[in-house]
Amino acid sequence: AQSVTQLGSHVSVSEGALVLLRCNYSSSVPPYLFWYVQYPNQGLQLLLKYTTGATLVKGINGFEAEFKKSETSFHLTKPSAHMSDAAEYFCAVSDQDSNYQLIWGAGTKLIIKP
């Protein structure tokens, strides 16, 4: 069965520092991979997705993620954190075995220190 593991329920970085949120997945077939962001009291919003093609995917707000098949990973990065990046981030995977239903990680809360 597919699963998504997000390492660290909370990640704290200083403003201006590199943001790295980790996501590993299990899938026996080619996956589609997603990162969503959830700001307080708001709905989930798509940051970026990987379907096919280039493995480095750029999203909104300066975020990007790289699909590494050999590591079954899809880590999210941003070179310089901003206070407005404080939110909860969810990684999700879908594939043929899940009938392309999204399987979600537990989320990582990003805390930005001034």
Add this chain to the structure above:
Amino acid sequence: EAGVVQSPRYKIIEKKQPVAFWCNPISGHNTLYWYLQNLGQGPELLIRYENEEAVDDSQLPKDRFSAERLKGVDSTLKIQPAELGDSAVYLCASSFRQGKTDEQFFGPGTRLTVL
């Protein structure tokens, strides 16, 4: 363009009472999802509609949960009777699904507390 609208935003009820949640998707979106999200966890799919047809309801606890999407637009999710363990955030999402995957747009959710 308006996003996905959900109401109410918050609901507190006593156990064994019924409760209903309403969702208005983005205009033109053919697919509608209901998810359940517990604290500290990702969303879990309850039911997916393609237009007015429920195409994936395998994870909906049908003994107490029901849903409908009349005319393929608005949707209602009902719980009767509610149990303490139903306390969670109920999310509605919509998309225009043409192929294998889609971009889902989420509403703000309804936070249910069962006392």
